[in-house]
Amino acid sequence: MSGNGIAIVGELAPDRLESIPAAKPWFARLLRRTEASRGAWRNIGTTWFIEPPSNDLAPLFDDYRRFLDDRFPQPWPATRQLLEYLDSGVADVRLRGERGADQTVDEARWRIDLVFSGCAGVGEVSAAVAAHWAGHWYKRRRDAIADRLTQAAGFTPHGLDEGLPVAGRFLPLEGGYYALYHDEPQPGFTAAGEIETHFEIDEAVLEDPLVDGDPLPAIEAHHAARMADGRCRCQLCAPDGLPGYAP
Numbered sequence: 001m002s003g004n005g006i007a008i009v010g011e012l013a014p015d016r017l018e019s020i021p022a023a024k025p026w027f028a029r030l031l032r033r034t035e036a037s038r039g040a041w042r043n044i045g046t047t048w049f050i051e052p053p054s055n056d057l058a059p060l061f062d063d064y065r066r067f068l069d070d071r072f073p074q075p076w077p078a079t080r081q082l083l084e085y086l087d088s089g090v091a092d093v094r095l096r097g098e099r100g101a102d103q104t105v106d107e108a109r110w111r112i113d114l115v116f117s118g119c120a121g122v123g124e125v126s127a128a129v130a131a132h133w134a135g136h137w138y139k140r141r142r143d144a145i146a147d148r149l150t151q152a153a154g155f156t157p158h159g160l161d162e163g164l165p166v167a168g169r170f171l172p173l174e175g176g177y178y179a180l181y182h183d184e185p186q187p188g189f190t191a192a193g194e195i196e197t198h199f200e201i202d203e204a205v206l207e208d209p210l211v212d213g214d215p216l217p218a219i220e221a222h223h224a225a226r227m228a229d230g231r232c233r234c235q236l237c238a239p240d241g242l243p244g245y246a247p
């Protein structure tokens, strides 16, 4: 999958359900592909999906974005770059329903996805940071989100889909980007060949002509031991930095 995000599971109000059109015959779906794919039930195998129009949920992203501005009065270079990524149209809010072939529409499971594009694979770490922050945003603002945002759109949230674990430990770097730390080293690709590293950075950073050489070997050498303490060093989790490391 390219990208990352969170899913808020919940219930859809009956009147919102009634406004969703019934499944259309195959020729109607072919002729009006966009409308059919976003506005009516369609099946993949024995599971039926729907993505009703969800323009009224767009304020969710605005609330998330304001939450970040409140938390980051003085964004670090890596944070500032992440905010620019978020402001470039990479986020999407979607309402989704899913049901089995033997279930009625009333038995469907509903969720709101707040997703961040991985930009065709070159921004996967940025998307993971955005999802990490979205998990914090939801947990700290869940009551306000329910009262002011989702219920106005006919959706009663129950909580985050915990089946989608959000990748969790990040390190801001002097170059103005975040690295994702993995507990187990994995192959990393550098101009000098493949290395084993705990860190993953955006492909876009590796391809940036302004970034000197291969940052991964130096990041691994300088920071792997530090990150083994299990703590995330992003600006949200460690706003004052942590001992021994000032971003």
Ligand SMILES: [Zn+2]
Pocket: 132, 168, 169, 170, 232, 233, 234, 235, 236, 237, 238
């Ligand atoms: Zn963090």
